[in-house]
Amino acid sequence: MPHPDAPANLRAAIAAGLGDASAPWRPMATDGRHRMWLVATQPHPVVVKGYLPEIDIYYAHRWRREERVLDLLHRYAPGLAPEPLAAAHAPNQWASLAMQHVGHRSLADGLPNASVSDRNHALDTSLAAYRRFHDVTRQFGPMLRALAHQSDLDRITRRTLERRYASAFVRLPDPTASPAPTASPRRTAPNAPWDLVDTLVQPLLHSPRRIVHNGFSPLNLIWNDDRLVVIDWETLAVAPPEIDFADLLTFPGWGSPDRMAHRSAAVIADHRLRLDTFWAAAAERSLTYAATAHVRSHRLSTANPRLAHAYQQRLPVYLDWFHLAATEFIRDQATRDRLRATVAALRPNA
Numbered sequence: 001m002p003h004p005d006a007p008a009n010l011r012a013a014i015a016a017g018l019g020d021a022s023a024p025w026r027p028m029a030t031d032g033r034h035r036m037w038l039v040a041t042q043p044h045p046v047v048v049k050g051y052l053p054e055i056d057i058y059y060a061h062r063w064r065r066e067e068r069v070l071d072l073l074h075r076y077a078p079g080l081a082p083e084p085l086a087a088a089h090a091p092n093q094w095a096s097l098a099m100q101h102v103g104h105r106s107l108a109d110g111l112p113n114a115s116v117s118d119r120n121h122a123l124d125t126s127l128a129a130y131r132r133f134h135d136v137t138r139q140f141g142p143m144l145r146a147l148a149h150q151s152d153l154d155r156i157t158r159r160t161l162e163r164r165y166a167s168a169f170v171r172l173p174d175p176t177a178s179p180a181p182t183a184s185p186r187r188t189a190p191n192a193p194w195d196l197v198d199t200l201v202q203p204l205l206h207s208p209r210r211i212v213h214n215g216f217s218p219l220n221l222i223w224n225d226d227r228l229v230v231i232d233w234e235t236l237a238v239a240p241p242e243i244d245f246a247d248l249l250t251f252p253g254w255g256s257p258d259r260m261a262h263r264s265a266a267v268i269a270d271h272r273l274r275l276d277t278f279w280a281a282a283a284e285r286s287l288t289y290a291a292t293a294h295v296r297s298h299r300l301s302t303a304n305p306r307l308a309h310a311y312q313q314r315l316p317v318y319l320d321w322f323h324l325a326a327t328e329f330i331r332d333q334a335t336r337d338r339l340r341a342t343v344a345a346l347r348p349n350a
Helices: 008-018 059-076 116-139 141-148 158-171 194-206 242-249 257-270 275-299 305-327 333-346
Strands: 025-027 035-039 046-051 084-090 094-100 210-212 221-224 227-230 237-239
Touching (some): 116 210, 116 242, 116 257, 158 194, 194 275, 242 257, 242 275, 257 305, 305 333
Antiparallel strands (some): 025 035, 084 094
8 A cells, every 4th residue: 555645734833843855755665554654854864753543552652651661772772773853643644753753774684694603693682682672671561561561552461462363363374364453363264273372372461571672573673883773662562572473483484483592591591581472472473463464465466566475485484483482382183283283274375
């Protein structure tokens, strides 16, 4: 779907905040939830993110959370995230945030063709960025927790986890499906293996929690010289930290799940986290991203075939990750066989 032009009053509000009304705006080619523009201000361009209610009914919550998180990080961890420059909100119409343009090249872009040594360096750099984020969360935990808890949005509960699973089980067979975000998960996907899901969500409900980015994927890590800048802070949450590591480590660009499983276990041990919780997080994240990949490859097949192809390549790897992670919780062969059949049925053209 092509990007719409920015609403005129949004452009005017941001231009006033930046002090440059004449700078041209250009839509950025992004497949994320919100609209993005690159504004050619002088001496450096800026990125404008537009949150629109017709696209996201929770647009105002996400905008407010991201603006406040970026402001705090700019003060106390400069360089970890983009600097916020201007913000504006027209209730029930749009919200917008202008921020520093940190670069075009995400960590995800370079992984598929990277050497083993380059991938190892990229992973080490990613983990260094995460440790810096964790240092900030320890120092400003109460403030960040308050931001994360301003609404029920993005909380990690049984209900939200079941909704993610239900959405994935519906959208993998049908990429045009659009389950209601507040619908009953078991009505949305009545044929899903809910006994298996019950087992998978337990560690995520009972493990220790702290502030998490909740989207710490290579897609949201941008190279700026030799360091990584973390973007997309709108879903900040309080949850088991293993969720952030699952976002990072299950990304298909690192290689096959079998090859990454040992490295992932070592990373979890190094950070003194729980391996069972990591596998539970990896199962949920990988199935959710498999469904997202299927939906976006279908949606972008005409508008952006190159990006659609990238999603098509990620989809089977995410399903392999789901099978590997879920198997960690299964002891009897009959259930393992049923899991294998479930994953096989979720593969497009199965």
